[in-house]
Amino acid sequence: MKIALIGYGKMGKTIEQIALSRGHQIVSIIDINNPEEIYSDNFKSADVAIEFTTPATAFDNYMKCFAADVPVVSGTTGWLNRIGEIKDMCEKEGKTFFYASNFSIGVNIFFALNKHLAKIMNQFPAYDVKMMETHHIHKLDAPSGTAITLAEGVLENIERKERWTLETAEKETDLPIYAIREGEVPGIHEITYESDVDTIVIKHDAKSRAGFALGAVIAAEFTADKKGFLGMEDMLKF
Ligand SMILES: NC(=O)c1ccc[n+]([C@@H]2O[C@H](COP(=O)([O-])OP(=O)(O)OC[C@H]3O[C@@H](n4cnc5c(N)ncnc54)[C@H](O)[C@@H]3O)[C@@H](O)[C@H]2O)c1
Missing domain, CATH: 3.30.360.10 (Dihydrodipicolinate Reductase; domain 2)
Structure with a gap:
């Protein structure tokens, strides 16, 4: 699977290692210094984008992923007052978004x-x-x-x-x-x-960030061929 990473901080770097160890390819890495990369062909070629940035930047990143028609898996916290808008876009415009406040x-x-x-x-x-x-x-x-x-x-x-x-x-x-x-x-x-x-x-x-990162990569594998608004309950089916 081709994965784009948005946010190359503590989580982004841990996710990269786990994604590579599970045989995936990282086709694009975006952080604060190269935001224009989100408009690149490499980014558009991704099967899924995994977004772990900041409360102030996450929503704007989702809009850019939706515009590029790349499904999003995100774990950024602190922006949930706008989650209704994302659910609407998934329902009415056929976008794909997987959110978990905790991927472990x-x-x-x-x-x-x-x-x-x-x-x-x-x-x-x-x-x-x-x-x-x-x-x-x-x-x-x-x-x-x-x-x-x-x-x-x-x-x-x-x-x-x-x-x-x-x-x-x-x-x-x-x-x-x-x-x-x-x-x-x-x-x-x-x-x-x-x-x-x-x-x-x-x-x-939690003993480390590895549990969150593994869950996010498993969620990306789950999301790549799906549509709509998704969460851990859809994936784990307890
Ligand atoms: N859902 C979960 O399981 C889970 C687990 C851990 C952390 N988190 C959340 O994930 C988020 C990131 O956590 P972290 O520990 O990796 O933080 P971090 O500060 O280590 O990394 C965030 C990265 O985002 C980058 N960034 C900032 N603005 C950006 C933009 N506009 N575009 C692209 N990149 C940008 C920063 O430069 C930084 O490298 C936080 O909101 C945290 O609460 C969620």
Whole structure:
């Protein structure tokens, strides 16, 4: 498969190694210094583009991929207020876009576990719930996209919680997410249920970026011959 990389930072470089090890070809690499490469024939020849850039640049990159008719797999976080526009373009204009706030297979197992636990805990109001996410100091957005997906899994299933909040819980119906930035941590997510008598904690701790990068390459393999708006649930079918 021919892959174009948009964003050649920590994720882009890890994805390149994994894609090559799985027998794929990297036909185009775009970063902040050569944005015009996205209009090149090499870019247009790609079966799929994998985009990991920044919250401020991702949406514009998607538009350029759509204009070149190259399907996009993206994991950039912090731009999701515009996801409705992308879904519309996939539905009405036949574009192809795969998004995951977290491409790690383990995290997606954790998402399923989180929803299942929340369904159980909905029956036990003696427990309050909070979340914590820890990432490296270079991360631009907070809370993490993964924490937001986890929070949505809790809010869908626990009737006594209405919205997630960053750092503070003003009301009992708030689900607080505490965001910690330290060192080079690839990503830790914890959901804690606490009553007067005990504490239940579930936790995912990524050892490196390799899990995210492998998931993104597997998603690219899945996406290359598909149409529409896709996500991990379409691919993993739990
Ligand atoms: N979904 C997931 O599984 C997952 C996993 C890890 C990181 N992320 C997210 O992916 C994004 C990138 O993470 P990273 O750790 O690789 O960051 P990074 O800062 O190491 O890399 C980002 C790269 O994008 C480049 N860039 C900036 N603007 C650009 C533009 N207009 N066109 C092309 N390239 C441009 C930067 O120069 C940089 O090299 C972040 O939003 C992060 O939160 C998602």
